[in-house]
Amino acid sequence: MNKSQVYIIIPLYNDENMILGVIKSLNKKGFNNIVVVDDGSKDRGYDVVSENSNVVVAKHIINRGQGAALRTGMEIAIEKGAKYIVHFDSDGQHDAKDLDHMLETLIKNDYDIVLGSRFLGANDIPFEKRVLLKGAIVFTYLLSHIWLTDVHNGLRVMTAETANRLDLQHDRMEHASEILDKIKSLHLKYAESPVTIHYTKYSMAKGQSIFNSLSIAWKLILTKFK
Amino acid sequence: MVIQYIASGIISVVLAQFIWRIFKDKTIVFKSAFWIFFWIVALIFIWLPGGMLNYLGTFFGVGRGVDVLIYLSIIVLFYIISGLNRKIEQLETEITKLVREIAKNKVQNKK
Numbered sequence: 464m465n466k467s468q469v470y471i472i473i474p475l476y477n478d479e480n481m482i483l484g485v486i487k488s489l490n491k492k493g494f495n496n497i498v499v500v501d502d503g504s505k506d507r508g509y510d511v512v513s514e515n516s517n518v519v520v521a522k523h524i525i526n527r528g529q530g531a532a533l534r535t536g537m538e539i540a541i542e543k544g545a546k547y548i549v550h551f552d553s554d555g556q557h558d559a560k561d562l563d564h565m566l567e568t569l570i571k572n573d574y575d576i577v578l579g580s581r582f583l584g585a586n587d588i589p590f591e592k593r594v595l596l597k598g599a600i601v602f603t604y605l606l607s608h609i610w611l612t613d614v615h616n617g618l619r620v621m622t623a624e625t626a627n628r629l630d631l632q633h634d635r636m637e638h639a640s641e642i643l644d645k646i647k648s649l650h651l652k653y654a655e656s657p658v659t660i661h662y663t664k665y666s667m668a669k670g671q672s673i674f675n676s677l678s679i680a681w682k683l684i685l686t687k688f689k
Numbered sequence: 690m691v692i693q694y695i696a697s698g699i700i701s702v703v704l705a706q707f708i709w710r711i712f713k714d715k716t717i718v719f720k721s722a723f724w725i726f727f728w729i730v731a732l733i734f735i736w737l738p739g740g741m742l743n744y745l746g747t748f749f750g751v752g753r754g755v756d757v758l759i760y761l762s763i764i765v766l767f768y769i770i771s772g773l774n775r776k777i778e779q780l781e782t783e784i785t786k787l788v789r790e791i792a793k794n795k796v797q798n799k800k
Contacts, residue, residue: 500792519796521792521795523788523789523792524791527789528785538789538793539793
C-alpha cells in the first residue's frame with residue numbers, strides 16, 4: 464500500500480494539548496498526509512498545529528460541528544488527490560497502529576468503507592459507555608437496518624469515491640448515523656475491523672453524555688420523518 | 690371588561706407601528722398586509738358580543754367561543770414555528786457552506 468495516497472482527516476475542537484501527539488503518532492506510522500480541521504476551537508489548537516507541524520490545517524471560523532469539519536477535511540483531501548480517506552479523532556482515543564490493518568482490509572477486499580469496532584478489539588470499555596453504545600447499536604438497527612458491533616466509532620477508512628458519495632449533510636454528531644444510513648441506502652461494501660480505543664479521563668470527559676446521545680437520537684428520528 | 694381594553698390598547702399600538710412603518714417605506718405594504726389583517730380580525734373578535742363568539746364556539750363544537758380563538762392561535766403559532774425552524778435549518782446549512790469555503794480558500798492561499 465502506498466501511504467502517500469492516504470489522507471488522514473482530523474477534526475479538531477479544543478484539543479490543543481492532544482493534537483500534536485496524535486499527529487506525531489501518525490507520522491511515526493508513515494502517514495504524512497494529514498488534514499486537520501480546526502472547528503472554531505476556543506483554545507489555540509489552530510496555532511499550535513500550524514506552528515509546530517507540517518500538516519495541512521484548515522480553520523472553521525465558527526464552530527459547525529464534527530460532521531461539517533469532516534466534510535471540509537475530505538473535500539480538501541480529495542482536491543489534493545487523496546485515494547483513501549481516514550477519519551481520526553483528535554483526543555488521543557484512536558491508535559495509529561490500527562490503520563495498516565484497516566487499510567489493508569479495505570484495499571484487499573475491495574471494500575468501499577471499513578469501520579472501526581471497539582467491541583471486536585480487546586478493549587476495557589467502561590460500563591456506562593458499554594450500555595450507551597449497545598443502546599446505540601439497537602437504535603441504529605431500528606432506524607437504518609444495519610447491524611454492527613459498534614456504532615459511533617469515529618475511526619473509519621474509505622475510498623475517496625465513497626467519501627464523495629457519502630455527501631454528508633449533518634453538521635453535528637448525527638453524521639455518524641448518517642454514514643451508516645448511507646452505507647445501507649447506497650449499497651456500499653463495508654466491513655468492521657477491530658480497533659483499540661484508549662479510554663482516558665480526558666477522552667471520557669469529552670465523549671458523549673447520555674443526555675447528548677438522547678438529543679442525537681431525537682434529531683435522527685425527526686430527520687427520518689421529514 | 691378590563692381585559693378588552695388592555696388587549697385593544699396593545700393591538701392598537703402594534704397596528705400603529707405597522708402603519709407608521711408602511712408610511713415610511715411603502716414597499717412593505719404587501720408584507721405587512723397579512724399582519725394588519727390578522728390584528729384587525731383579533732380586534733373585532735375582542736369586541737364581538739359574547740353571544741356571537743359563543744355561537745362560533747357551539748358551531749365548532751368546542752363550547753366557549755374564546756376556546757375557538759385559543760385553539761386557532763395555537764395552530765397558527767405551531768405553523769409559524771415550524772416555518773421558522775425550516776428557515777433556521779436552511780440558514781445553518783448556508784452558514785456551514787460559507788465557513789467551509791472560507792476555510793478551504795485560506796488553505797489554498799497558503800500554498
